[in-house]
Amino acid sequence: MPPGDPGAPRFSPSALIESVPNFSDGRRRDVIDAVLGAVRGSGPVVVLDASSDADHNRTVLTLAGAPAAVRAALLALVEACVERIDLRSHRGGHPRMGAVDVIPLVPIRGATMQDCVTLARDIGADIASRHDLPVYLYEKAATALHRRNLAEIRKGEFERFPEKMRDPLWKPDFGPTRVHPTAGCVAVGVREFLIAYNINLASSDLDLAKAIARLIRESGGGLPCVKAMGVMLQDRRTAQVSINMTDFRTTPLHVVFEKVREEAARHGVEVSGSEIVGLVPFDALVDTARHALKLEDLDASKVFERRLDEALAADSARDPSAPGGGAGR
Known part of the structure; x- marks a missing residue:
């Protein structure tokens, strides 16, 4: 959507979203590094994690930032993957239907689920028009009930998608009704933290x-x-x-x-x-530790680093000139 489009999401200035794109290469270091380079070179987005698995032949990135920065990073990622990944020769243990297999968006702060749904549709439409890629919307962005579950969309994988797409029930939300010959299809959605x-x-x-x-x-x-x-x-x-x-x-x-x-x-x-x-x-690990050690009173406030961070943040808010405080923090 163009910037002035009344349907575009109006995020607050402090809005923060996460995206966890999965792309179909976990073995070729040069390809993985090129995709990471494209993401980092796209603008002020933070790459929090990059996990590659050779058996799955898949890489999972965790990105966070302002909505516009995350959007730019995802478009750069798709371009880098379409240029470098050919699913005709891809083999791995994890099901996949695309060079970029799935792009979930997760609202973190200052954004609603509906804001992210609108952004997901914007990103999906842009991917389709730039790369002639079929795009499916899933989970909270899904346009039909049978498309909410990613596993249902991906069923058949890249090799059987030409046949699947002939069924009107599986017409893409954006892009052509034919599978991209090397990059397949992509799913873009909105979900809770996973x-x-x-x-x-x-x-x-x-x-x-x-x-x-x-x-x-x-x-x-x-x-x-x-x-x-x-x-x-x-x-x-x-x-x-x-x-x-x-x-x-x-x-x-x-x-x-x-x-x-x-x-x-x-x-x-x-x-x-x-x-x-x-x-x-963090709370998921605290919960697991509480169970494993049968701790009766464990919560996040018992963790030294968490308590220290909270104390330093409170001190910085009271006195910006204090060590660790101020605009440079």
Whole structure:
């Protein structure tokens, strides 16, 4: 949308949003560095994290900044990926339908969900027009109920999308009704904060990982606010339960871990480890520590660094000339 468009979101001057774009290369360092360079060179956006996985052949970035800065960074990222990633030769353990597979927006401060929905539509339309890419809107930006779930949109992946797109139910929200020959399609959406959490089994039994995933995910009657799938880490010959947690307060990390561990143990298999992809809210770790150590009075105020940061911030607000205070902080 042009700047004066009355439908454009009117963010407050202090608005802050997060985006966690996933692109389909986790192996070629030169490609990953080029994409990161394009993002950092786009303007005043902060790259909080970059997590690449060779088995998934996928990289997840965590960006934050003012809405205009995040928008510019995402458009630069898409351009860099379309130029460098060819899905015809892409192989990896994670499902994908695009060189840039998914672009979620998350309101952090001074922005509503609806503001971000409008921004997502603006970004989606721009991606489609610049790169001739089909764009699907998902989650809170979805234009139809059957498009809310990213997994439903992505089903069939890049290889089967030409056939899928012939169904009017799967006509893109923006862009052509044909798959880009090398870059596929992209999903742009708006959601709450999500924790990407993977649990590795001490086994190469992919069927077991898939069975556990079916059991624990909400859509199968399992844990609320949990999405899961089983994948194989080929380089390590390890089966993995790959999990997205959409509300860690409803279903905490330790509950997910224990459920997977219990189900694996029923089949004589141990959990070999787990990992968080990207960033995690501080409170999610405090909650997990409280459970693991059976601490009766643990909360964020008990953490030294948190208390120190709060005290320094309060002191700086009272006296800008104090050490650590003032405009240079």
